[in-house]
């Protein structure tokens with residue numbers, strides 16, 4: 001399959017972790033990158049780091065939970081950039097939501113960001129991409145979205161939404177010239193995992209995960225999942241009968 005060529009890209013959640021790494025990875029390959037997030041100082045530091053390396057990253061202050069404003073801002077960027085070639089919905093929040101105390105504010109925050117925010121990001125310029133017969137939409141889901149993990153009802157479900165959303169988009173957009181990629185990371189070092197107080201098997205370095213994401217995106221893969229040691233059993237768990245899954249999930253909890 002031919003590799004994709006991008007002039008412009010938007011990466012949300014680029015102020016830290018995977019998004020920051022991916023923004024820089026793309027910029028170093030000649031892409032004009034708009035790096036979005038709420039924390040402007042971190043985005044400005046990223047811009048300065050890119051500038052020092054002789055490449056372009058432009059900070060965009062954006063809170064994806066404000067869905068209507070997100071749509072408007074991304075459409076304005078699309079017009080300003082002469083068409084976004086690549087949109088990466090990476091912004092996301094984690095956190096546990098133990099079902100015995102299900103904290104609504106946290107559940108809502110996860111849905112607002114990971115579901116509504118991601119869908120708004122991906123919807124913003126989709127019709128324009130179809131009209132141009134060119135573009136690539138990427139959603140950063142999670143291996144946690146394959147089954148409902150213990151203590152993570154909101155997070156697991158938010159990522160299940162995103163991966164199913166990406167799958168339908170992929171089916172619908174076949175033959176339009178617009179590519180769709182869904183990324184399923186396992187555990188990767190970042191601010192999101194820094195506070196996890198449970199074992200994280202096969203925890204990856206951020207730069208290794210970014211490299212796999214970048215290469216998979218450029219190849220135009222439909223799905224990118226890593227590390228394989230966690231991706232293979234997680235995908236197999238999808239077909240595990242409930243009693244077996246429940247017993248395993250309880251043990252992992």
Ligand SMILES: NC(=O)c1ccc[n+]([C@@H]2O[C@H](COP(=O)([O-])OP(=O)(O)OC[C@H]3O[C@@H](n4cnc5c(N)ncnc54)[C@H](OP(=O)(O)O)[C@@H]3O)[C@@H](O)[C@H]2O)c1
Pocket residue numbers: 012013014015016017018019036037038039040042062063064065090091092093094113117140141142143184185186187188189190191192193
């Ligand atoms: N690390 C892992 O092990 C792992 C595994 C599977 C999936 N993922 C997914 O990978 C993505 C990136 O996570 P990460 O691990 O790199 O974590 P991270 O370092 O915490 O990065 C999350 C990014 O999302 C942004 N963000 C959060 N809420 C936002 C909002 N309302 N509006 C705009 N941006 C927002 C944050 O920026 P601001 O705070 O500046 O807004 C930050 O840049 C997430 O979708 C996460 O679910 C991560």
